[in-house]
Amino acid sequence: MKILNRKQIIVALDYDSLKEANSTAKLLDPEIYRLKIGKQLFTAEGPKIIENFNKQGFDIFLDLKLHDIPNTVYKALKNLLKYEIWMTNIHLLGGEEMIQAAREARESIKSESLLIGVSVLTSLSEKNIKNIGFDMQIPELVKNLSMTAKQNKIDGVVCSVKEVSEIKRNFGEDFITVTPGIRVQQKNDDQSRVATLEEATKNGSDYIVLGREITASENISKMLKKVESYII
Numbered sequence: 001m002k003i004l005n006r007k008q009i010i011v012a013l014d015y016d017s018l019k020e021a022n023s024t025a026k027l028l029d030p031e032i033y034r035l036k037i038g039k040q041l042f043t044a045e046g047p048k049i050i051e052n053f054n055k056q057g058f059d060i061f062l063d064l065k066l067h068d069i070p071n072t073v074y075k076a077l078k079n080l081l082k083y084e085i086w087m088t089n090i091h092l093l094g095g096e097e098m099i100q101a102a103r104e105a106r107e108s109i110k111s112e113s114l115l116i117g118v119s120v121l122t123s124l125s126e127k128n129i130k131n132i133g134f135d136m137q138i139p140e141l142v143k144n145l146s147m148t149a150k151q152n153k154i155d156g157v158v159c160s161v162k163e164v165s166e167i168k169r170n171f172g173e174d175f176i177t178v179t180p181g182i183r184v185q186q187k188n189d190d191q192s193r194v195a196t197l198e199e200a201t202k203n204g205s206d207y208i209v210l211g212r213e214i215t216a217s218e219n220i221s222k223m224l225k226k227v228e229s230y231i232i
Contacts, residue, residue: 004232005231007031007034008231009207010034011028011214012038013035014215015041017041017045018044032231036209037050038064050084060085060086063089066091067091073090073101075105088113089116089158090117091117092118092148096148099117103115103152114155116155117145119141129141138163139163142159142166143170156178159179164177164179176207178208180209184196184197184223184227
């Protein structure tokens with residue numbers, strides 16, 4: 001069943017070294033996949049990792065979830081956006097002033113990188129949210145955070161598949177949704193709010209992040225063929 005567009009899949013390179021990341025990246029076609037570089041790889045290799053994959057022709061989603069006082073986020077983002085990044089993110093729990101500072105950082109250097117906000121981590125359950133002290137359920141919290149993102153003119157949010165259709169309905173089809181915790185084959189691990197590829201596309205997810213199911217696969221090439229069987 002062909003349900004995915006080219007470049008809709010973002011492969012998370014959750015590795016400790018450039019060598020490991022490259023061994024997976026060489027199996028990926030940059031015309032089909034984008035790459036996600038998160039804290040694990042970025043802290044191991046630094047910004048040069050971005051240039052490495054740019055040279056190979058990949059669009060990069062830099063997933064550092066910046067969450068700090070507005071001035072610090074402003075300066076950090078200005079530094080990061082000097083690199084060729086397709087998309088990057090902040091954590092929406094940093095509040096309105098921080099979100100505005102992030103947007104202003106992008107505008108100040110006329111960057112065309114997409115800027116999105118992390119709502120609620122897909123590893124968190126309703127119980128976790130309650131224990132943190134939120135007196136509302138996850139869908140409502142995600143909706144509130146997404147509204148703040150939209151009002152402050154950033155491009156979209158990271159959320160679970162379960163929240164996508166509601167976000168699209170409330171904030172428009174052009175408000176980007178990026179969904180981690182996606183499985184080609186359903187199984188349990190440390191993501192609480194997971195979904196399959198079919199559920200992600202049915203709900204309207206713009207970009208789908210695949211991580212360990214590819215990178216920890218015993219046969220990565222075989223798993224990629226399975227993923228590509230879904231691509232139009």
